[in-house]
Amino acid sequence: MADLVEATGPASGAAPRGPVLFERLCLIGVGLIGSSIARLARERGDIARTLVVSAKTEATLARVRELDLADVVEADPARAVQGCDGVILCIPVGAYAGVMREIAPHLAPGCILSDVGSTKGSVLRDLLPLLPDGVSLVPSHPMAGTEHSGPDSGFSALFQGRWCILTPPPGADPAAVDKVAELWRRAGSLLERMDAATHDKVVAIVSHLPHLIAFTICSTADDLAQETPEGVLRFAASGFRDFTRIAASDVSMWRDIFLNNREALLEMLARFTEDAQALGRAVRRGEAEFIEDRIERGRKVRRSLIELKQA
Amino acid sequence: MADLVEATGPASGAAPRGPVLFERLCLIGVGLIGSSIARLARERGDIARTLVVSAKTEATLARVRELDLADVVEADPARAVQGCDGVILCIPVGAYAGVMREIAPHLAPGCILSDVGSTKGSVLRDLLPLLPDGVSLVPSHPMAGTEHSGPDSGFSALFQGRWCILTPPPGADPAAVDKVAELWRRAGSLLERMDAATHDKVVAIVSHLPHLIAFTICSTADDLAQETPEGVLRFAASGFRDFTRIAASDVSMWRDIFLNNREALLEMLARFTEDAQALGRAVRRGEAEFIEDRIERGRKVRRSLIELKQA
Numbered sequence: 001m002a003d004l005v006e007a008t009g010p011a012s013g014a015a016p017r018g019p020v021l022f023e024r025l026c027l028i029g030v031g032l033i034g035s036s037i038a039r040l041a042r043e044r045g046d047i048a049r050t051l052v053v054s055a056k057t058e059a060t061l062a063r064v065r066e067l068d069l070a071d072v073v074e075a076d077p078a079r080a081v082q083g084c085d086g087v088i089l090c091i092p093v094g095a096y097a098g099v100m101r102e103i104a105p106h107l108a109p110g111c112i113l114s115d116v117g118s119t120k121g122s123v124l125r126d127l128l129p130l131l132p133d134g135v136s137l138v139p140s141h142p143m144a145g146t147e148h149s150g151p152d153s154g155f156s157a158l159f160q161g162r163w164c165i166l167t168p169p170p171g172a173d174p175a176a177v178d179k180v181a182e183l184w185r186r187a188g189s190l191l192e193r194m195d196a197a198t199h200d201k202v203v204a205i206v207s208h209l210p211h212l213i214a215f216t217i218c219s220t221a222d223d224l225a226q227e228t229p230e231g232v233l234r235f236a237a238s239g240f241r242d243f244t245r246i247a248a249s250d251v252s253m254w255r256d257i258f259l260n261n262r263e264a265l266l267e268m269l270a271r272f273t274e275d276a277q278a279l280g281r282a283v284r285r286g287e288a289e290f291i292e293d294r295i296e297r298g299r300k301v302r303r304s305l306i307e308l309k310q311a
Numbered sequence: 312m313a314d315l316v317e318a319t320g321p322a323s324g325a326a327p328r329g330p331v332l333f334e335r336l337c338l339i340g341v342g343l344i345g346s347s348i349a350r351l352a353r354e355r356g357d358i359a360r361t362l363v364v365s366a367k368t369e370a371t372l373a374r375v376r377e378l379d380l381a382d383v384v385e386a387d388p389a390r391a392v393q394g395c396d397g398v399i400l401c402i403p404v405g406a407y408a409g410v411m412r413e414i415a416p417h418l419a420p421g422c423i424l425s426d427v428g429s430t431k432g433s434v435l436r437d438l439l440p441l442l443p444d445g446v447s448l449v450p451s452h453p454m455a456g457t458e459h460s461g462p463d464s465g466f467s468a469l470f471q472g473r474w475c476i477l478t479p480p481p482g483a484d485p486a487a488v489d490k491v492a493e494l495w496r497r498a499g500s501l502l503e504r505m506d507a508a509t510h511d512k513v514v515a516i517v518s519h520l521p522h523l524i525a526f527t528i529c530s531t532a533d534d535l536a537q538e539t540p541e542g543v544l545r546f547a548a549s550g551f552r553d554f555t556r557i558a559a560s561d562v563s564m565w566r567d568i569f570l571n572n573r574e575a576l577l578e579m580l581a582r583f584t585e586d587a588q589a590l591g592r593a594v595r596r597g598e599a600e601f602i603e604d605r606i607e608r609g610r611k612v613r614r615s616l617i618e619l620k621q622a
Binding site: 219 | 517523524529533535539543555556557563566579581583588591615619
């Protein structure tokens, strides 16, 4: 589906408005990603004629009303999806199976079910078995985020120029895939399509492992801080500071990501650990050339990202 | 030496100019840190009456002249230090022993020898045995940096509000320590004093280990990129991008840091590896509570840094 990629790019200037994509679109969950989609849909007007938002707590629902993020605000996800031709799950991936059990009987024939989760094998595992006939599943992963969460944290430009990966299962309806692709195109995303297993490996190395490492080094430093009277954290230098920025992330979301991308994450952790031990061994043995080679590779990767405009 | 810390803080507004600190100050090496000290000394006028800069290559010396960073530019470090009452080594720590052999016979009695290296045990090891009678050694470590290097990369405000750790050896002349402290105070640094071994542990966790990890994850990702046709680097997400920023550092400097803080770095790597394996095991076993606890600790550490204004 090369045309998906070629036809794509961040919108520049005033985006051309196409026909309205969904008659009635339901977002289940309204954190950083969900509320950013809601703001985008409200601003553009060509994404959904009617926007329904469902959330778990009364406080969040009240905030959605205050922020005027939806036409319809509905606590019960089963009621929220009724009559919708589009439904997007914007909740932690660990909550998918439970929500799917509630909504599946109420999904209308012809409806497109999508999501924005960071793990994709788990989405097929949790959603496909309950998918009613006539409903299309088109999982998506907008690779955009900040360290903030909740309905107040979203903004419509969040997806501009960022990748969005679609992982439709084999045999997915091409028209449904195109519609979800068009949504992300209107969000300004760069689109790519791959199978769920490849996706899960890619994100394990570029996102999940870095987060696991960031959480870990904070713990390691915290232990040391409690052992030493000097208070090591006072002296947090640039390396460490950058790690803590990554570590300031939403707890439920990351717990769910780790648990739902287990195999790929553990494989990347094993590869990384081997590589770290090899560098540690070179330090112990005083092998300057090996150390220089590793540092050079870091610089090379950094340069590649700058060339790819992903830095 | 509590007064050292209490009397300290970033200068606000126009800094009061004190008497000139050094009659003739020599900087050996003029990369990011050295050229920042040079710019500071030129701007303030109260750090050195005469500023001598020595560098290894003719190209760097020429650039120092073009940028007008010094009163005297001198290729030979032995000649450069002659008649100086202050000498600061601003070169990679691996070059200290060789340079010290050259300059030691030419250090004048009463001279203060300092440095800006990121490892401090190695400084005592390499410099103390060759220190002439009457010369005071006051090592310092300004914890400030960017990913850039070379004489063009420095700026006089680099040290503003950043920690500078002094590690004078036991029995160091208090007047010499005060003079070096005053230099960093005029640079706007926050001062702290500790022994070299404690310093080396602190920086191992807040700076050296994060760099080792960043270099490693870039290598791991680079290997994976070469195995997969999809090109994982294209999808570099926020976690990974932050790591590559750290990894874009000077090769010789970091090679020398790793080799000269070997014990502390390997201890921190061992601690970190244990902690990473424990988190990996929790992921494998599906232990949600352990995972949440680690993520929470990351957030807690981040909040501490924000409170300490080091974020």
